[in-house]
Amino acid sequence: MPKRGYHHGNLRQALVEAALSLIEAKGPTGFTLSEAAKQAGVTPAAVYRHFEGREDLIAEAARQGYEIFADVMQYAYDKGQPSAMASFEATGRAYLAFARKYPGHYIAMFESGISVNRTPELAAVSGRARNVLERAATELSAHIPADKRPPASMFSAHVWALSHGVVELFARNSPGTSSPFSPEDLLESGIGVYLRGLGLVPPDE
Amino acid sequence: MPKRGYHHGNLRQALVEAALSLIEAKGPTGFTLSEAAKQAGVTPAAVYRHFEGREDLIAEAARQGYEIFADVMQYAYDKGQPSAMASFEATGRAYLAFARKYPGHYIAMFESGISVNRTPELAAVSGRARNVLERAATELSAHIPADKRPPASMFSAHVWALSHGVVELFARNSPGTSSPFSPEDLLESGIGVYLRGLGLVPPDE
């Protein structure tokens, strides 16, 4: 998409994409408004036609990330239905798949320091993503005898934490943290053991 | 400890501590050499008597963190002995306790972007910490029938990922990520379910 003439045509989105690739390459710290503008073939001042400033641009990148994230989670959930277990496992896998496929978005969402409560819109879409996982956990918890059932929000938190930890420690070219296992295997096996611990998978499968 | 006269007395360590408190307060991004110097009551230039530069100062903060971390993990491990299970659980708890007690160190170690391979010394001490967890996992794995035993390095990775995820998502004043459960409860219960899944805890305990 060559920039033609004075007007860019789709600068707003081009800036978001430049921001994403910079964030992916250099971390949220390394991202600068000026560089994003440059990468989009435009003067830094032009950014202010479309965003309030640096933070606002990052927030928009994060928002788009949450949007994709929620869709991906929802899709995984639907695909697993009507099995609660299949839906649950699929959403876990989807979490990692998202982090790997959209690293720039992931960083903007979880590591850039922008708050999800920055705008109502951002809060809404992040809530939508979280709800998918919680719904899957709730349905799954119905299969556990009520007396030994942990709250659904608790094991949704467990899976979320495990997924996030795997992403941060093993799916990023982390500082010296290598492992003989792929992040996918780690998460898959980790969730497997966990579900067995909940009594949802026969112990000798 | 009032600064007296021209000479500071213990500037090197004072700078490390200033760096830690700044990193804790503002994230690794927010940390600046100049501010650390100011907080230690000294000119920015004075820093260069003790460190090669900004990065070097952060690295030293991280190094001290790893040192404490390794000690804490080792202590927890020892306290759990001779029970492999007790040692394993204790190291998991120690991980979270460390993250909460030394947030500045934790951030310098895991979120500042400095590589553990920056210096041999840093690599060594981080390896020491990791080894404690792996040893605990290895011993524990001896209690699992060999045919259904996952590699020890795998479940040490699981616990590490879970711990890290809990810290990042729930133990920090994270962006909108609140939970009705304390990080301690989340980690404790998560590890509990996990160990049950490994067949190391009776299913109806």
Add this chain to the structure above:
DNA sequence: TGTACATCAGTGAACGCGCGTTCACTGATGTAC
């Protein structure tokens, strides 16, 4: 105990840099007639 001197740990001024942001402007586009 007193003096001379080397060493050390700080100062403070200066640097070049890239940043985010502002401003008055101008070139391109689209619409009315």
Add this chain to the structure above:
DNA sequence: TGTACATCAGTGAACGCGCGTTCACTGATGTAC
């Protein structure tokens, strides 16, 4: 189809700022005799 004009999306120069880093310096400390 052609012209006038409003609107819009960009430019480019400028700003103030704080940063990390360097340098020649100086005040304090410690040691030798």
